[in-house]
Amino acid sequence: MTMRDAIFPARRQDLYDKHRYSAAIRSGDLLFVSGQVGSREDGSPEPDFPSQVQLAFDNLEGVLQAAGCGFDDVVDVTTFHTDPASQFPAVSEVRNRIFPDKPYPNWTAVGVTWLAGFDFEIKVIARIPQAA
Structure with missing residues (x-):
C-alpha cells in the first residue's frame, strides 16, 4: 500500500481541520x-x-510550496466556474501569467452552480520533484 501524507500550507491548517479535509495528499511522487x-x-x-482568482492561485501556490513543489510541477488542472463565459478572461489573465511556457x-x-460562496475553484495534480 502506498503511503499517504497530508500537506498543509502555513497558517491555514485550522481552516482545513474545521472542514475535515487535507489541503493536499502526497502519494509517492x-x-x-x-x-x-x-x-x-x-x-x-x-x-x-479577478482578485478572487488571483488569491485562489496564491493559496494554491502555498500548498504546492508546502510540499516542495511549484507551478512548474503541475501536470493536471481542473477549474470550476460559476459563470464560465463571463469569467474566462479574468481567469485566463492569471493563468497566462502562471503558466507562460x-x-x-x-x-x-x-x-457549476455552487461553490460555497465562491465563484472560482482550482485543483491540481503535481509531480513532486526528486531531492537533489
Missing part, C-alpha cells in the same frame, strides 16, 4: 491538491472576482 478558492485568511471569499498542464474547466 504525486501531489493531489484539494480545490483552492480565493479565500482570505479567515476563510471568507474575496468579493472582487509550453508544455502547458492538462486543463479541464467545469461550469
Whole structure:
C-alpha cells in the first residue's frame, strides 16, 4: 500500500481541520491538491472576482510550496466556474501569467452552480520533484 501524507500550507491548517479535509495528499511522487478558492485568511471569499482568482492561485501556490513543489510541477488542472463565459478572461489573465511556457498542464474547466460562496475553484495534480 502506498503511503499517504497530508500537506498543509502555513497558517491555514485550522481552516482545513474545521472542514475535515487535507489541503493536499502526497502519494509517492504525486501531489493531489484539494480545490483552492480565493479565500482570505479567515476563510471568507474575496468579493472582487479577478482578485478572487488571483488569491485562489496564491493559496494554491502555498500548498504546492508546502510540499516542495511549484507551478512548474503541475501536470493536471481542473477549474470550476460559476459563470464560465463571463469569467474566462479574468481567469485566463492569471493563468497566462502562471503558466507562460509550453508544455502547458492538462486543463479541464467545469461550469457549476455552487461553490460555497465562491465563484472560482482550482485543483491540481503535481509531480513532486526528486531531492537533489
